[in-house]
Amino acid sequence: MVEVIESTLPGVGRKYIMKLRSGGSVTVISKPDGTREMYHFKGKDDIPCDTVQFNPEEAQQFATLLGANFSKPALKEEIELVLGKLQLEWITLSEGVSCVGHTLGELNLRALTGASVIAIMRGDEAIPNPQVSEVLQLGDTLVLIGNDLQIKKASVLLM
Template identity: 35%
Template sequence: MEFFKQTELPGIGKRFSIKLSSGQIVSVIIHHSGKREIYVLDEEGDVECTVTLTDQEAREMGMVLAGAFYQPVEGDKMQMLLKQLVMEWVELPEQSPLIGQTLAEADIRKKTGAIVLGVVREGEIFPAPDPKNFRFKAGDIAIVVGNREQIDKFIKTYSIK
């Protein structure tokens, strides 16, 4: 088996399989409904474990796996990254020009260079919010990534104290 394989599943969705260095295979089936099924298979192809996730749960898990909340890095690399990359959780006040806008309308990356990875609203996490449909509300906490200058520009541009 190749290291990474994608397979169409007619009437169901798509399957993505990854062969791990341990010899195990992790297969993710993404249904047209958004549901995800994760299968861990041993070297012989026998199922060791299964997990079913909703679309939202899968997006949240994806952010965790992508290192959006925690990225372990060793020694010197950590110091270099800390000097260059900043992640801040920024609460949006009522007077922010972002309120009522979508990510696409706000064009945050073009205006500030910063990227909004997710939004926390009333305790619920919206990882990688849909740029055309997700609208910011007062009190939202934007998870913003960039260098220090980009984060500062985001805060200034969007009236955040």
């Protein structure tokens, strides 16, 4: 696992330093207003070779891009290893899916497929263990848990 060193910068925010296998490091400064600054250092240089400043919206989008490509598969693999035959699947509700506008209770997903919705990601909001009264919206990402067959059945029902 890659080590990240975290510290507080009084009056500024939080600082995160990650050493890179290729040498050097990346430092991220997270400020209370949601802005982020990222610095790339080569080798043992004290002066960054690259600097990027993100407004809150850009920071969120950049984090999403990184998470979409790296965090979810790694997390999914770790959970699959721990839980054996259980799997997690992320399904994003796009234009034209029939379940948008319906509640989880109306779908009766668990009874019909055996899979359960354990969370809904809605924009920047996470809804863990959603209620059966939760209405599904366009763009929601449902986090499902079940075995392979249950996940496949749920995917078909949701689309």
